[in-house]
Amino acid sequence: MAIEQPATRPANPRFSSGPCAKPPTFELNKLADAALGRSHRAAVGKTKLKDAIEGTREVLGIPADYKIGIVPASDTGAVEMALWSMLGARKVEMLAWESFGAGWVTDVVKQLEIDAAVKTADYGQIVDLASVDFANDVVFTWNGTTAGVRVPNGDWIADDRQGITICDATSAAFAMDLPWDKLDVTTFSWQKVLGGEAAHGVIVLSPRAVERLESYTPAWPLPKIFRMTKGGKLIEGIFTGATINTPSMLAVEDYLFALDWARSEGGLKGLIARADANAKAVFDFCDANDWIENLAEDEATRSNTSVCLKFTDPRIQDGAAFAKAVAKRLEAENIALDIGAYRDAPAGLRIWCGGTVETADIEAMLPWLAWAFEAEINAQ
Numbered sequence: 001m002a003i004e005q006p007a008t009r010p011a012n013p014r015f016s017s018g019p020c021a022k023p024p025t026f027e028l029n030k031l032a033d034a035a036l037g038r039s040h041r042a043a044v045g046k047t048k049l050k051d052a053i054e055g056t057r058e059v060l061g062i063p064a065d066y067k068i069g070i071v072p073a074s075d076t077g078a079v080e081m082a083l084w085s086m087l088g089a090r091k092v093e094m095l096a097w098e099s100f101g102a103g104w105v106t107d108v109v110k111q112l113e114i115d116a117a118v119k120t121a122d123y124g125q126i127v128d129l130a131s132v133d134f135a136n137d138v139v140f141t142w143n144g145t146t147a148g149v150r151v152p153n154g155d156w157i158a159d160d161r162q163g164i165t166i167c168d169a170t171s172a173a174f175a176m177d178l179p180w181d182k183l184d185v186t187t188f189s190w191q192k193v194l195g196g197e198a199a200h201g202v203i204v205l206s207p208r209a210v211e212r213l214e215s216y217t218p219a220w221p222l223p224k225i226f227r228m229t230k231g232g233k234l235i236e237g238i239f240t241g242a243t244i245n246t247p248s249m250l251a252v253e254d255y256l257f258a259l260d261w262a263r264s265e266g267g268l269k270g271l272i273a274r275a276d277a278n279a280k281a282v283f284d285f286c287d288a289n290d291w292i293e294n295l296a297e298d299e300a301t302r303s304n305t306s307v308c309l310k311f312t313d314p315r316i317q318d319g320a321a322f323a324k325a326v327a328k329r330l331e332a333e334n335i336a337l338d339i340g341a342y343r344d345a346p347a348g349l350r351i352w353c354g355g356t357v358e359t360a361d362i363e364a365m366l367p368w369l370a371w372a373f374e375a376e377i378n379a380q
């Protein structure tokens with residue numbers, strides 16, 4: 001029997017896991033102060049880039065002695081410049097439990113040909129964090145965007161580690177507490193939790209990471225866009241707004257707007273609370289319905305940003321086709337856009353719950369998910 005369509009619709013159907021919804025107060029005309037058509041090396045451009053760096057420090061609570069750089073090629077660029085610049089000095093341990101972590105394993109093992117210890121877990125699970133040896137350099141993803149599985153905290157990272165930690169935090173920064181004392185290299189992109197524009201990445205370096213850069217030269221060549229040192233010294237300019245190559249000043253303006261919005265929501269604490277409230281609405285929905293479950297098996301590892309769901313109803317004949325059809329129905333009704341599971345992930349849905357999404361929109365969308373599920377069960 002078909003169920004009726006719910007009466008309420010989300011005001012904003014954007015639940016994509018990247019690029020993510022823009023802040024609720026966003027309007028294009030709010031970027032009118034962008035330094036367009038000006039050199040990014042002119043005072044006006046450099047000031048905006050420096051504001052973006054220091055605003056990042058302020059909102060994320062990054063220590064004063066950490067370096068923050070705006071770099072090319074989004075989060076991927078930031079991660080890869082760290083891998084290529086810093087690894088090879090000591091043994092490497094790679095941790096992966098979904099697609100992006102697996103991509104960093106490929107970079108290190110197949111491209112850099114480093115004989116790394118690789119620890120992997122299936123979608124929904126996480127690797128044995130207690131087994132990690134911090135005599136090694138350790139590369140991991142704070143929040144696995146395609147599995148909805150995150151590390152529960154940073155307690156498993158040794159304070160007295162000899163290696164460095166390289167953390168892809170792109171779907172965690174601005175939504176989760178990141179313990180800066182445990183993270184030597186942290187990366188994220190603007191297009192994720194703050195709903196910024198794509199193409200630019202941020203790399204955050206601890207003093208230990210800088211020490212590695214200044215004391216170690218990898219055996220392989222480094223392209224210009226990966227080079228953070230010159231003559232064995234950190235290129236300080238990169239970390240004060242003199243970017244390696246030309247950034248989009250429109251994207252910079254947009255990021256400055258997003259940082260202002262973050263401040264208006266109470267900064268990091270406010271953003272975490274918003275993501276938590278969004279994720280809780282989805283978790284409660286799963287608890288109330290026996291046909292859908294969180295992909296993350298352990299509650300402590302459940303993401304509050306990229307919440308991944310799987311259908312568990314025994315009546316479903318073809319899991320992948322079913323999940324796609326549900327997502328298509330919701331898209332056709334303009335209720336939820338881009339919520340299909342990532343292409344390499346198990347069949348299901350992925351609902352972005354980062355702070356730019358309004359809880360009221362999640363709450364309005366969920367009854368429609370129940371409607372689409374019923375409709376698809378009937379249509380099979």
Ligand SMILES: Cc1ncc(COP(=O)(O)O)c(C=O)c1O
Pocket residue numbers: 017018073074075076077100101141143144145146168170171189191
């Ligand atoms: C964990 C993780 N790493 C890396 C990336 C790649 O990010 P970008 O496209 O910003 O380089 C993503 C994108 O979704 C991601 O979720």
